[in-house]
Amino acid sequence: xxxxxxRHPPDAVDRFAAAQGDDRRAAVRLGSKAGxxxxxxxxxxxxxxxxxxxxxxxxxxxxxxxHLDVYLPRAEAQLRAHGAQVHxxxxxxxxxxxxxAILRARGALGVVKSKSMVTxxxxxxxxxxxxxxxxxxxxxxxxxxxxxxxxxSHIVKPIIHKNRREIANSLERHGLGPYDDTPEVITRRARAxxxxxxxxxxxxxxxxxxxxxxxxxLVLVTNExxxxxxxxxxxxxxxxxxIEKIVPRDRDLGVLLNVLARxxxxxxxxxxxxxxxxxxxxxxxxxxxxxHVIFLDNGRTGVLAxxxxxxLRCIRCGACLNVCPVYRQASGHAYRGVYxxxxxxxxxxxxxxxxxxxxxxxxxxxxxxxxxxxxxxxxIPIPDLLLRLxxxxxxxxTTSVSADATPTVPPGAMTAWAEVATRPWAWKGAxxxxxxxxxxxxxxxxxxxRVWGQNHVQAPWRGGAFRKWLAQRRRA
Amino acid sequence: xxxxxxxxxxxxPRRVSLMATCLCDAFFDDVAQATVEVLEHLxxxxxxxxxxxxxxxxxFNAGEWDSARRVARHTLGVFRGDDAVVVPSGSCAxxxxxxxxxLFENEPDxxxxxxxxxxxxxxxxxxxxxLGVTRWPGxxxxxxxxxxxCHSRGTRYAESALALLRSIDGVEVVPFGEGEQCCGFGGTFxxxxxxxxxxxxxxxxxxxxxxxxxxxxxxxxxxLMHIGGLADRLGREMQRQHVAVVLRDALKSxxxxx
Amino acid sequence: MIxxxxxxxxxxxxxxxxxxxxxxxxxxxxxEYGDAIAFAxxxxxxxxxxxxxxxxxxxxxxxxxxxxxxxxxxxxxxxxLFTDAGALISWLAAQGARHGYCDPVLAPVFAAALAxxxxxxxxxxxxxxxxxxxxxxxxITRAAGAIAETGxxxxxxxxxxxxxxxxxxxxxxxxFAPAQIHAHVADAIAALGDDPxxxxxxxxxxxxxxxxxxxxxVHGPGEQIALxx
Numbered sequence: 008x009x010x011x012x013x014r015h016p017p018d019a020v021d022r023f024a025a026a027q028g029d030d031r032r033a034a035v036r037l038g039s040k041a042g043x044x045x046x047x048x049x050x051x052x053x054x055x056x057x058x059x060x061x062x063x064x065x066x067x068x069x070x071x072x073x074h075l076d077v078y079l080p081r082a083e084a085q086l087r088a089h090g091a092q093v094h095x096x097x098x099x100x101x102x103x104x105x106x107x108a109i110l111r112a113r114g115a116l117g118v119v120k121s122k123s124m125v126t127x128x129x130x131x132x133x134x135x136x137x138x139x140x141x142x143x144x145x146x147x148x149x150x151x152x153x154x155x156x157x158x159x160s161h162i163v164k165p166i167i168h169k170n171r172r173e174i175a176n177s178l179e180r181h182g183l184g185p186y187d188d189t190p191e192v193i194t195r196r197a198r199a200x201x202x203x204x205x206x207x208x209x210x211x212x213x214x215x216x217x218x219x220x221x222x223x224x225l226v227l228v229t230n231e232x233x234x235x236x237x238x239x240x241x242x243x244x245x246x247x248x249x250i251e252k253i254v255p256r257d258r259d260l261g262v263l264l265n266v267l268a269r270x271x272x273x274x275x276x277x278x279x280x281x282x283x284x285x286x287x288x289x290x291x292x293x294x295x296x297x298x299h300v301i302f303l304d305n306g307r308t309g310v311l312a313x314x315x316x317x318x319l320r321c322i323r324c325g326a327c328l329n330v331c332p333v334y335r336q337a338s339g340h341a342y343r344g345v346y347x348x349x350x351x352x353x354x355x356x357x358x359x360x361x362x363x364x365x366x367x368x369x370x371x372x373x374x375x376x377x378x379x380x381x382x383x384x385x386x387i388p389i390p391d392l393l394l395r396l397x398x399x400x401x402x403x404x405t406t407s408v409s410a411d412a413t414p415t416v417p418p419g420a421m422t423a424w425a426e427v428a429t430r431p432w433a434w435k436g437a438x439x440x441x442x443x444x445x446x447x448x449x450x451x452x453x454x455x456x457r458v459w460g461q462n463h464v465q466a467p468w469r470g471g472a473f474r475k476w477l478a479q480r481r482r483a
Numbered sequence: 484x485x486x487x488x489x490x491x492x493x494x495x496p497r498r499v500s501l502m503a504t505c506l507c508d509a510f511f512d513d514v515a516q517a518t519v520e521v522l523e524h525l526x527x528x529x530x531x532x533x534x535x536x537x538x539x540x541x542x543f544n545a546g547e548w549d550s551a552r553r554v555a556r557h558t559l560g561v562f563r564g565d566d567a568v569v570v571p572s573g574s575c576a577x578x579x580x581x582x583x584x585x586l587f588e589n590e591p592d593x594x595x596x597x598x599x600x601x602x603x604x605x606x607x608x609x610x611x612x613x614l615g616v617t618r619w620p621g622x623x624x625x626x627x628x629x630x631x632x633c634h635s636r637g638t639r640y641a642e643s644a645l646a647l648l649r650s651i652d653g654v655e656v657v658p659f660g661e662g663e664q665c666c667g668f669g670g671t672f673x674x675x676x677x678x679x680x681x682x683x684x685x686x687x688x689x690x691x692x693x694x695x696x697x698x699x700x701x702x703x704x705x706x707l708m709h710i711g712g713l714a715d716r717l718g719r720e721m722q723r724q725h726v727a728v729v730l731r732d733a734l735k736s737x738x739x740x741x
Numbered sequence: 742m743i744x745x746x747x748x749x750x751x752x753x754x755x756x757x758x759x760x761x762x763x764x765x766x767x768x769x770x771x772x773e774y775g776d777a778i779a780f781a782x783x784x785x786x787x788x789x790x791x792x793x794x795x796x797x798x799x800x801x802x803x804x805x806x807x808x809x810x811x812x813x814x815x816x817x818x819x820x821x822l823f824t825d826a827g828a829l830i831s832w833l834a835a836q837g838a839r840h841g842y843c844d845p846v847l848a849p850v851f852a853a854a855l856a857x858x859x860x861x862x863x864x865x866x867x868x869x870x871x872x873x874x875x876x877x878x879x880x881i882t883r884a885a886g887a888i889a890e891t892g893x894x895x896x897x898x899x900x901x902x903x904x905x906x907x908x909x910x911x912x913x914x915x916x917f918a919p920a921q922i923h924a925h926v927a928d929a930i931a932a933l934g935d936d937p938x939x940x941x942x943x944x945x946x947x948x949x950x951x952x953x954x955x956x957x958x959v960h961g962p963g964e965q966i967a968l969x970x
Binding site for chain 1: 770814874897898934953961
């Protein structure tokens with residue numbers, strides 16, 4: 008249950024943005040902008056109509072969600088038929104317990120992990136550590152985040168907020184060599200360190216980008232080779248998969264793979280696309296002899312049942328983060344959760360369930376510009392979802408108002424405004440007298456006007472002038 | 484009479500209703516005035532229902548949907564009928580033809596809302612695609628930076644405005660950096676998230692001024708109010724004008740008085 | 742060992758999914774789409790539809806055209822193509838990569854090339870010892886196929902003698918025949934088959950996590966070679 012300590016001022020995202028250092032803001036802005044430009048370039052290079060493709064990919068995912076009761080059991084049956092073990096976890100507790108049970112059964116003391124948002128959602132790493140199992144992040148960005156005790160700030164580029172000097176300092180602090188901020192040296196050091204970890208680990212834990220219901224194949228999309236190593240070097244594979252990752256047929260994977268890497272990093276395909284159907288083939292020495300797939304709910308069925316269902320189409324490409332002007336100013340940490348940017352502003356409050364109020368400021372941290380929907384490879388109507396969430400927050404009376412802060416435009420302000428805007432005589436009266444506001448000293452003006460005045464020279468009040476002109480013109 | 488798609492060479496006098504917008508009512512009478520003059524030049528008879536107030540977007544965006552529906556119903560009543568409704572604002576037009584449909588999703592009067600949505604036009608879109616006028620008379624020697632406001636996404640508003648601007652003799656429309664990025668107004672966003680709004684606006688001003696335009700033009704007074712007011716606060720010189728005023732002034736230069 | 746409580750948990754899980762799916766009034770039907778949309782079309786600089794159609798048609802026409810397209814895309818992803826074992830061996834020697842692993846099935850091909858007069862001296866092991874994994878400067882394995890559209894090499898458990906041989910050494914050489922090259926991603930999807938571990942490799946491993954700067958050779962190979970014979 009949320010307490011007042013979990014509440015944040017309604018402008019928390021704005022305060023975070025303002026307090027951010029210039030270095031960090033610049034790193035995030037430039038990284039995001041570069042990502043967006045690469046996406047635009049390749050999509051328009053390769054497709055006569057990228058929007059047609061986005062709408063198709065969106066229709067495929069929506070269809071899958073709308074029929075998940077058919078496709079999920081189909082995926083399960085295929086996986087079992089090919090030798091994988093399938094588990095179902097209602098929430099984070101069940102998911103973590105499944106993982107622990109599998110690892111205990113193998114006497115595992117150390118695991119290597121590939122990048123997975125779901126494992127962060129359930130806070131798997133700290134849980135395993137509490138149970139004496141070392142869990143090492145192998146994606147370079149996530150590895151740096153782990154040794155720094157930091158949090159990722161982008162769903163595709165976890166250390167978009169860090170520069171090379173910070174990273175070099177982190178490596179030095181953790182005994183990976185004397186300070187050297189050359190990107191190549193940083194990468195080679197991580198390669199050498201992690202190689203030992205792969206080869207001595209007892210299990211590999213991954214997420215999955217997609218699961219085909221037709222064949223049961225899990226699809227993993229990476230660039231570094233870390234997920235391949237997690238699987239090739241260990242004898243046990245555990246995949247944690249949100250139920251929304253299901254896709255109806257293998258051929259639908261073709262469409263989604265064509266848009267995913269282009270949207271995320273401006274590549275036709277990521278360097279490695281793995282299609283996993285079961286434990287290693289007979290005769291193959293390397294690879295898992297056991298494969299476990301844990302399907303996770305953790306609030307997803309609640310979203311599926313709701314009018315926000317479309318957000319579950321998300322394929323985690325990060326394109327919406329890259330184009331979002333608010334994300335560029337605030338950076339991922341401002342969103343206080345695993346998912347940031349436009350997708351985070353919708354998904355995080357929803358997955359919080361009964362703690363919705365603690366994140367209900369996020370949907371308001373948007374000018375509703377719509378750039379996110381324009382770049383989304385599965386055509387999620389994010390601005391409409393943000394608007395619905397604002398309605399929900401207001402109806403439930405759940406604003407994330409903490410004791411010491413009220414929003415600039417307080418709840419109920421619009422009720423008063425509506426009284427005037429539904430009465431023409433009151434409206435005309437307001438037009439006639441509104442200019443008086445300008446004669447109030449700044450300190451006595453209503454808060455919205457004061458805040459506006461800090462950033463703007465106010466336009467002169469001209470209430471009634473147009474109507475007067477028109478009336479005179481009609482008489483002439 | 485179908486409201487959309489009619490391309491006439493010499494349009495007969497046609498009655499339209501003007502939705503002036505609350506911002507023009509309060510601050511930008513020149514924009515509403517120019518809109519009337521432009522529409523009359525095109526042979527329209529412009530009705531102005533006096534009881535109009537606001538499209539309800541501020542309450543809708545704030546999530547106060549009960550209040551928004553009250554104001555939207557008032558507007559629905561004010562614009563009842565068959566006339567095309569023309570509005571010099573992309574954001575208000577989008578509220579009427581998209582936002583209102585969400586707002587009234589489960590309401591019994593949704594069909595009426597859809598009816599209004601189908602006959603409401605943003606100004607430039609009405610001129611180009613409603614009346615079939617693609618060349619604008621007059622002369623204006625100017626480097627123009629055109630700000631595509633965010634509500635033009637998913638519509639042809641910006642395309643229509645640009646077609647008209649480019650057709651004016653002497654106008655050169657110059658692109659500027661990061662044109663797809665929002666200016667930072669977003670209604671109550673500008674006062675609820677003032678630091679981010681200011682940073683977004685400043686970036687926009689930097690990009691626009693970098694191409695040294697004579698004039699910043701937009702089809703939305705709200706964006707211009709924010710960008711212009713911020714430029715003034717920052718002490719940066721930024722001439723700006725709504726596209727309706729540019730079109731009206733071009734008429735004057737061609738001696739075609741309204 | 743099946744835990745009875747798992748059955749009950751599974752039933753509850755599916756009940757929640759069914760209930761959630763049933764809660765919404767509209768359901769999107771499966772979209773129908775032809776193959777064309779799944780193919781990326783290179784639009785020529787003049788951006789015409791004809792250029793796009795030409796590109797789509799030509800790059801699936803003949804094996805030679807597919808090989809040419811594959812080469813272009815592989816090299817764009819910083820991979821390298823060889824069509825002769827001798828040339829590859831000379832390149833390996835030039836890199837200072839004189840010791841590596843080779844799939845025993847392929848060993849005779851390389852033994853023959855190494856036996857030619859003037860050939861550089863390289864040593865090949867046909868067994869991979871995990872404890873000495875960093876001794877192998879290169880790993881030579883068979884591929885299951887390739888994709889012309891993207892310059893992708895397809896490997897799987899059936900064709901790869903040791904997964905680690907295709908992954909751990911700095912240089913990975915994937916060997917396949919021109920007839921195994923698919924034209925498009927969609928074709929490769931249709932040919933996924935039964936293998937439990939199909940991996941599409943498009944160039945050397947890489948990261949841009951440090952300030953967006955591209956570095957190749959992260960956990961996987963720093964050099965991705967295709968030997969097409």
